Amino acid sequence: MSSFADAHALAPGPVDLTAIDPAATPAYDGKKGDAEAALEELGPELADLQERLYANKDSGRSVLLVLQGMDTSGKGGVLEHTVGLVSPAGVKVTSFKAPTDEERAHDFLWRIEKALAPAGLIGVFDRSHYEDVLIGRVRELAPSEEIERRYGAINEFEQRIADAGTTIVKCMLHISAAEQKERLLARLDDPTKHWKYNPGDIDERARWAAYREAYEIALERTNTEAAPWHVIPSDHKWYRNLAIGHLLLDALRGLDLSWPTADFDVEHEKQRLRDEVPVQ
């Protein structure tokens, strides 16, 4: 495990997000430019390990990266800069929006199950089933007993897919309210970013403390051995991208996958090619 994993692993028990500085850069003492270069340097190994995972798809292994965080916390940035270091052929990204009527007619995990990446791939959730205990709780979108039920249901679901071969990496992108304000104002100042802005964002922001509490409860109750949470200080985009790059690297290294050995006679195949009737 990298020092990044140690730095962001959440201890069991109650979670106090106010005790975690969103502008901190734990396990890293470089600056922005260094971090961007360091992230690029992870690229070749990430790409190699992603290809090994793909090559070993018969092993049933996969990785699931769950990205959760308030608006502007940078889920899209992680996708572009960190996940973008591997071939898009090896990645399945799902961005979860408000559920459709069909999705609402099923248990909240139904659409999640459908979105899981097949073995050999890296699945990425941009938002996830955690919305159902975050906005679900804050906005009282379901009765409180139902919200209660979901924590256990999530743990059982994650345990099952972990047992079936998926390494789960859950990241909470932790930003400060002040940083979010800056980012929202920056979006409003830039006409090429207006499409990302929704007046409802400010309504959600007004519930910042309620969201923090909902995150703290969710983090505490679903921080399992099978699917541990990492809280990533995300006021610095470059730190966030690098830290998640290291967590992804740890997950892929942890699979400890070698290249599959040939199930054919290599020398015989070479001979077949050399001896072939000319092809054109």
Place this chain on the structure above:
Amino acid sequence: MSSFADAHALAPGPVDLTAIDPAATPAYDGKKGDAEAALEELGPELADLQERLYANKDSGRSVLLVLQGMDTSGKGGVLEHTVGLVSPAGVKVTSFKAPTDEERAHDFLWRIEKALAPAGLIGVFDRSHYEDVLIGRVRELAPSEEIERRYGAINEFEQRIADAGTTIVKCMLHISAAEQKERLLARLDDPTKHWKYNPGDIDERARWAAYREAYEIALERTNTEAAPWHVIPSDHKWYRNLAIGHLLLDALRGLDLSWPTADFDVEHEKQRLRDEVPVQ
């Protein structure tokens, strides 16, 4: 349209692949290193245009890049090096394998329809519905009347999705039999590539002329205005990646998408943020 598009557009009428040099580099007079740098230079504009497409998802527009070619022609390389220039959040890649029992129980276009990217995304097909008139024809996997039917069905299908807002970019990755032999031997020489090799590859290779004929027929019969074919000389990987980068860029530029304008009062939103009750 770029000079690359002109260079690779296929004229209407019969197609003779033997007349197209797989080692040519039309519309480009640089060398390998120049081409790799030129491809990287396309990155920022491709990423910007991909984001514009995503931002305009309500417009119903999307792009579909179809990659077809013999084994080792470099479909995976295009995904990694060219498609990899944009955020994986904006791309939906589907790699088509031999159809499953469920897929076989439907018309050949059923699984294709299901794999289409939603509006706002770039869909990429690594192999495609064309397999059903390529290996389908060469291996006689369906009666000849059924193969015949499929060309028209493909044209109607592609016309429909083009009419519905999808810009279709079809690329045939054209390699020589000699280059394929080199690449297969290189795979056999490298234990980290053995997983990509299948002894059946040589059996398919022995049908090179039949595949060429199947390609020529498919290219001729499905080279429509709505979904034109491009034959990309692909013996040089760097040329292939760059040429397809230009075609993708042309397709995205051709959408002529501006950033969506705000459907809210920007100044009012700024004021709301400035006036807010302190959030923490």
